[in-house]
């Protein structure tokens with residue numbers, strides 16, 4: 001078995017693992033990233049699309065934002081539509097900050113290219129990744145490389161950035177962490193359509209027959225979502241049925257004309273909130289989806305992953321520069337405070353905009369009243385805008 005050593009072993013080359021490696025590289029701290037999938041798979045996996053200003057600031061900080069600034073669509077607001085009327089929330093006006101539309105797969109491409117160009121190490125196609133000796137000063141990561149050779153990497157610390165289905169969180173003894181799980185009684189049917197967006201900004205639709213969301217990936221590519229049953233069978237959704245449902249839920253006088261196009265991708269997405277506390281076990285630190293999942297309504301998951309590693313990188317930097325582990329000890333509390341705020345906001349946006357079959361008529365009227373409040377009251381709109389655009393990252 002080949003043996004090697006690094007300061008911080010990072011499991012997972014998603015947004016969290018890659019950003020952490022960059023921030024540590026700039027602080028002079030050595031890392032090795034281990035990724036289960038191929039480079040091509042990581043670079044083409046279509047997921048998030050909306051970046052908070054704070055996430056763009058991090059891309060700037062590591063020098064990876066050149067293409068982003070050229071290609072991203074900059075958004076200053078969103079529409080919330082209910083009772084057949086659209087209401088604009090002027091997020092830029094209320095917060096002086098913007099959101100950016102730039103696909104997660106593009107961020108991953110930019111981060112991988114820069115990491116390799118800077119001489120950083122990413123080992124793709126690793127199988128059987130396992131963590132060892134996490135409660136010692138020399139934790140290790142074991143895996144089998146693409147040629148079938150066993151490798152053991154001894155580290156000072158391990159960063160578990162391997163997403164919700166990774167091995168990092170399950171490597172923690174069950175009695176050392178607490179998890180909080182909430183599944184929602186519906187799912188999203190998401191499509192990627194080769195058609196221009198119907199509006200420059202996102203449109204969130206509350207409709208008695210279910211929520212809909214109109215978003216985009218570029219000036220020629222739209223991303224649309226429909227609330228569907230939790231156990232929905234995608235085979236029952238022909239392209240015609242999907243477009244007809246979008247026409248139906250968007251109906252109303254101020255509706256921009258819906259532009260249909262070839263549907264390139266159709267998926268059913270379960271809706272879930274999941275939190276882990278603490279986000280640390282001895283020498284293993286969890287970040288991003290490995291620690292928490294939020295429903296996509298608030299567009300927070302990837303932004304939260306980037307914020308976690310910004311906090312974690314500063315804690316490692318402090319440790320290696322001064323020998324103080326105070327920030328490492330505080331990492332979980334600091335990251336969790338922000339994560340719970342995002343979890344709460346994502347849950348609230350979901351509750352505000354979706355149709356719940358088991359709600360009483362009273363609850364439905366309260367929901368409409370709350371929609372009216374956040375779209376008509378300055379304080380209500382400001383509360384939504386501050387959280388939508390992203391709370392500050394305390395490092």
Ligand SMILES: Cc1cc2nc3c(=O)[nH]c(=O)nc-3n(C[C@H](O)[C@H](O)[C@H](O)COP(=O)(O)OP(=O)(O)OC[C@H]3O[C@@H](n4cnc5c(N)ncnc54)[C@H](O)[C@@H]3O)c2cc1C
Pocket residue numbers: 011012013014015016017034035036037042046047048049050051104126129161162163164165166167190269287288289290296299300301302303304305
């Ligand atoms: C349809 C959809 C839309 C979304 N929209 C938004 C949005 O608009 N805004 C937003 O902020 N978020 C959004 N999200 C959430 C966002 O995509 C995730 O929160 C984000 O990918 C988390 O990044 P991560 O690096 O923590 O994990 P991941 O991106 O999941 O990366 C984890 C990496 O670890 C690798 N890995 C897994 N297991 C192992 C192992 N055993 N060994 C080695 N490597 C392993 C995986 O292959 C992967 O590359 C959306 C998600 C979905 C599904």
